[in-house]
Amino acid sequence: MASGQLSREEALACVGCRHACHILLYADTEAQLFEEIPIRHIVLMQMRFDGLLGFPGGLVDPSEESLEEGLSRELWEELGFSLSVTVEDHVSSCHNPSSSSSHLITHFYSRRMEEKEIREVEKAAASTATDHGHEVAFVCTVCLHLSFWHSLHPATFSTPPLFQVMGMVRVPLYTLKGGGGGLPSFLSHSFIGNSRSQLEDALVRFGLVTPEELQTALTHAEQMRK
């Protein structure tokens, strides 16, 4: 296993570790961009409240619920879509010693869906972001921090509600003529935690792009970030 990687069982045996579970949802599609460029697969990520890209999911306390129950709950909170995640969907678990929150283990899951179903997810997530939000955070009236810093000023949280997810986005898997458009520019954005490497790994692992396509895209992305 790659460095930092551990099995689901090893991860759960870690004393004092915190756990976060996220999932890659994808589907095959015949659709074409501009009726010309095959999209090949619909791969979903989300724009987080902090402006970073990441996968849907979140923190899970295994003493309260299983990793998969927790991930299913987060999907309901963030997407407004009910999906029962199982152990079979588990892809990898990774210890993140260098992250600011020490001892965070990130568990990565994936689920291949039908195109029709993934469009339902997109629809649900869009209405969640605009009006029927299930997940609201509250702003601290003293420090203006969101409610996950609730412990600092427990009594001062109030409205207005603020959505933690700005919306779902599709990952462009193609490269447009000239080399930089599409996957290269997507990869040049900023990602939360190790979600960028989770994405890169999954794209090749599930045959969504070839290793060569990824390598070329990464080279272009690197140049764009300079």
Ligand code: GTP
């Ligand atoms: P709260 O309910 O506000 O606590 O958020 P949440 O439970 O939805 O947690 P979040 O999705 O922000 O994930 C928790 C932590 O996991 C983050 O602070 C990041 O460090 C990390 N994280 C978030 N998204 C991803 C992701 O897509 N991949 C990986 N590997 N880590 C992530």
Ligand code: MN
């Ligand atoms: Mn969440």
Ligand code: MN
């Ligand atoms: Mn989350």
Ligand code: MN
């Ligand atoms: Mn949460």
Ligand code: MN
């Ligand atoms: Mn939350």
